[in-house]
Amino acid sequence: MKLRFAxxxxxxxxxxxxxxxxxxxxxxxxxxxxxxxxLLENAHSSALAEGELIRTALEHQMMGNDRTLIAQxxxxxxxxxRVEQLVVLDRNGVQRYSSKPxxxxxxxxxxxxxxxxxxxxxxxxxxxxRVIETRGGTILRTVVPIRNRDECQRCHDxxxxxxxxxxxxxxAGEVRAAMTRDLRWMVAGTGALTFVIVGAIALVIRVSxxxxxxxxxxxxxxxxxxxxxxxVPAEGSDTLAWLAKEFNEMADSVSGLVGxxxxxxxxxxxxxxxxxxxxxxxxxxxxxxxxNDAFLQRAGNSRExxxxxxxxxxxxxxxxxxxxxxxxxxxxxxxxxxxxERKTGNKTVAWEEIHASPILDASGRLAQVVxxxxxxxxxxxxxxxxxxxxxxxxxxxxxxxxxxxxxxPLATTLMCVEGILRQNPASTDKPTNDDRIRENAMIAREQIxxxxxxxxxxxxxxxxxxxxxxEIIDLNAAIAxxxxxxxxxxxxxxxxxxxxxxATTLHVRADEAELQNLLVNLLLNAIQASxxxxxxxxxxxxxxxxxxRVTDEGCGIAPEYQQKIFEPFFSLRQGGTGLGxxxxxxxxxxxxxxxxxxxxxxxxxxxxxxxxxxHSDVRTADGP
Numbered sequence: 001m002k003l004r005f006a007x008x009x010x011x012x013x014x015x016x017x018x019x020x021x022x023x024x025x026x027x028x029x030x031x032x033x034x035x036x037x038x039l040l041e042n043a044h045s046s047a048l049a050e051g052e053l054i055r056t057a058l059e060h061q062m063m064g065n066d067r068t069l070i071a072q073x074x075x076x077x078x079x080x081x082r083v084e085q086l087v088v089l090d091r092n093g094v095q096r097y098s099s100k101p102x103x104x105x106x107x108x109x110x111x112x113x114x115x116x117x118x119x120x121x122x123x124x125x126x127x128x129x130r131v132i133e134t135r136g137g138t139i140l141r142t143v144v145p146i147r148n149r150d151e152c153q154r155c156h157d158x159x160x161x162x163x164x165x166x167x168x169x170x171x172a173g174e175v176r177a178a179m180t181r182d183l184r185w186m187v188a189g190t191g192a193l194t195f196v197i198v199g200a201i202a203l204v205i206r207v208s209x210x211x212x213x214x215x216x217x218x219x220x221x222x223x224x225x226x227x228x229x230x231x232v233p234a235e236g237s238d239t240l241a242w243l244a245k246e247f248n249e250m251a252d253s254v255s256g257l258v259g260x261x262x263x264x265x266x267x268x269x270x271x272x273x274x275x276x277x278x279x280x281x282x283x284x285x286x287x288x289x290x291x292n293d294a295f296l297q298r299a300g301n302s303r304e305x306x307x308x309x310x311x312x313x314x315x316x317x318x319x320x321x322x323x324x325x326x327x328x329x330x331x332x333x334x335x336x337x338x339x340x341e342r343k344t345g346n347k348t349v350a351w352e353e354i355h356a357s358p359i360l361d362a363s364g365r366l367a368q369v370v371x372x373x374x375x376x377x378x379x380x381x382x383x384x385x386x387x388x389x390x391x392x393x394x395x396x397x398x399x400x401x402x403x404x405x406x407x408x409p410l411a412t413t414l415m416c417v418e419g420i421l422r423q424n425p426a427s428t429d430k431p432t433n434d435d436r437i438r439e440n441a442m443i444a445r446e447q448i449x450x451x452x453x454x455x456x457x458x459x460x461x462x463x464x465x466x467x468x469x470x471e472i473i474d475l476n477a478a479i480a481x482x483x484x485x486x487x488x489x490x491x492x493x494x495x496x497x498x499x500x501x502x503a504t505t506l507h508v509r510a511d512e513a514e515l516q517n518l519l520v521n522l523l524l525n526a527i528q529a530s531x532x533x534x535x536x537x538x539x540x541x542x543x544x545x546x547x548x549r550v551t552d553e554g555c556g557i558a559p560e561y562q563q564k565i566f567e568p569f570f571s572l573r574q575g576g577t578g579l580g581x582x583x584x585x586x587x588x589x590x591x592x593x594x595x596x597x598x599x600x601x602x603x604x605x606x607x608x609x610x611x612x613x614x615h616s617d618v619r620t621a622d623g624p
Contacts, residue, residue: 017198024190032183043140043170048128051144051168058088058146058166074099084139084169088146091162118143131172140170212240216247228255278352278373281359282326286310289368298342298352298373325356326369333358333366339376351380406455410448417445447485453513472614473515475506475540475548482519483538489524494532497523500539507614508546514587521580522550522607528573529554529605545593548609557599566595 054077058070070088078086078099088097118130132141144166148156156163215232222230231251234244269292272279278295280288288306296303299314306314311326325336336356344350353376359368424438483497490497508515519538526536534553541547557565557572564570568582585595592612599605 016201017194020194020197024187024194028183028187028190031186043172044128044142047140047142047168047170048144051142051166054086054168055144055146055166071097082170082174084171085167086169087167089165089167091160091164096164138172138176140172142168142170144168209240212244216244219247219251223251223254228258276375278371280311280371280373282311282369282371284330284367286312286324286326295373321354325354326371329356329358329369330366349377350375351377406451410452410455414445414448414452417441417448421445449513453517471512472507472509473512475508475546476502478512478515479519479538479540479548482516482523485516485520486523486527490527490536493527493530495527495530496535497527498535498537500537502540502542504542506540506542506546508591508611509614510591510611511587518584518587518609519548521584522609525580526550526552526554526605526607529556531555542613544613546611546613548611549606550608551604551606553604556601556603557597557605558601562597562599565597 054073057073074086074088074097077083083099086099087095090096128143130141132139145162146164146166148158148160148163152163219230219232228251231248232244234241234248273293275292276294278298279292280295281290283289287308287310291299291303291306296306299306301314312324321338321340323338325338328336335358336354338354338356340352340354342350342352353374355372355374357370357372358366359370361367420441421438424435424441479499483499486497523536523538530536530552531554536553537549537551539549539551541549561572565572566581566585568579581595588595588609588611593610596608596610597605598608
């Protein structure tokens with residue numbers, strides 16, 4: 001600030017100095033011209049008077065016709081300090097006498113440059129004196145005519161008016177030197193006076209102008225820093241005092257507007273922060289300009305951390321969209337809507353609907369984009385339930401007719417199988433063909449009962465009924481039974497089914513038929529997806545939940561199909577119904593569990609069934 005005012009003082013001082021110097025220069029030039037003219041006029045007067053005196057003295061001597069005395073007088077007058085040359089010419093222009101006898105006579109010919117300086121003008125404009133430039137320098141030439149008086153006519157023709165001319169040359173260099181000396185003194189005095197004036201003006205400007213202007217700068221800076229009550233002292237009645245009053249009125253108006261804007265801003269921030277939807281304003285480079293509390297909570301960062309930061313640089317990333325709605329809005333200038341999946345702080349999944357709307361400036365150009373993030377997890381869950389209800393309704397229509405048509409032949413087949421069992425009782429001796437028939441009949445009876453259980457499950461689905469929690473089942477026995485049922489299919493496909501034994505006895509609460517159907521479905525799907533010579537591994541683990549993991553070495557499942565395989569009527573296998581995994585998932589969810597899948601194309605798949613564990617006290621209360 002001091003540097004700025006110092007530079008302003010120097011600038012004003014230089015400006016005033018330049019103005020004074022120009023004025024003094026012009027005045028010095030005018031003065032020198034006038035002074036030189038005045039000195040020449042004085043010299044002209046002196047030369048004319050001295051010429052008249054010499055003429056009178058020469059005329060007196062001419063009366064006596066003493067030419068030697070005249071020559072001595074000419075020589076004597078020519079030796080005076082200022083006299084450069086004294087010459088007497090006759091009426092024909094012939095030099096008669098000269099103070100410098102050795103000079104050439106051509107100098108006074110009528111056509112010479114020195115004579116033409118006067119003779120080129122008409123007679124009425126010729127003066128008696130003129131400054132002439134010669135080879136010897138600048139001279140002031142005075143011409144005094146010697147007139148033909150009555151007493152001169154006894155020697156001269158009376159008809160002549162002039163008998164000759166007296167030429168008196170003064171050295172004009174002395175006049176110019178005198179003028180130069182006077183000019184130097186004047187310039188020195190003017191320079192000293194200029195410095196005094198400039199110093200006085202600079203001091204006055206510093207005290208009465210710059211110091212008061214400095215108050216304006218200090219006040220303006222403090223107001224810009226937030227001190228809205230600061231004002232400039234309005235002292236006096238001059239222009240700066242009037243300017244101070246106007247500045248204070250402007251500051252009052254600005255302070256009122258700033259206060260109103262601040263109030264409106266706080267009110268707007270309160271309203272925006274009270275909205276549950278996340279709101280963020282981004283510029284053309286996707287830098288965050290403003291954000292409400294809901295967005296900051298979603299991003300997991302403070303306001304200071306996100307402001308000025310690019311949205312895609314936030315950790316963790318608020319969205320995982322490859323098609324950014326803000327970029328699309330910046331490119332098209334139109335409102336964009338996207339849906340993204342976001343991981344929350346407790347590792348759960350939340351679904352967000354993002355609306356990106358353009359913000360236009362005064363010229364109509366897109367300046368910023370506002371994003372509104374809305375949590376649609378509940379809506380999406382409700383939509384999923386509604387879609388599942390539609391799917392169940394369609395399955396129910398099919399299941400109702402299917403179950404009704406299948407129950408009758410199943411009941412008949414079951415009666416025939418039970419008749420075979422009654423006709424072939426178990427023998428205590430060595431195995432016979434009847435024993436093998438009985439064994440096959442028992443397997444057929446189990447599968448018929450399983451089919452009847454499936455039809456009953458379809459009927460419950462069609463009626464919207466849920467089965468009870470079920471009974472406590474030995475999981476190891478259920479896995480062994482499922483392995484036995486799929487063994488023929490595994491042998492036919494040259495696939496080895498391996499059951500990893502569990503270190504403890506595992507129990508779950510479920511429907512036995514549905515659990516067996518679940519295990520058989522998973523094992524058959526794994527066998528059908530496996531290649532010749534590969535293996536399918538079944539393992540069960542205990543913990544907070546019982547986990548049954550079925551792993552194969554088959555073709556794998558593409559990521560875009562890993563959620564669709566649990567939908568009804570969707571199958572990746574030609575000829576498949578798409579109902580096995582759908583029914584299995586519904587059964588597991590009715591037990592409070594879930595089914596997940598991990599798969600990579602070409603490297604196999606792993607299905608994991610999670611069922612709540614049964615504590616020992618519960619098993620004791622319900623029985624072994």
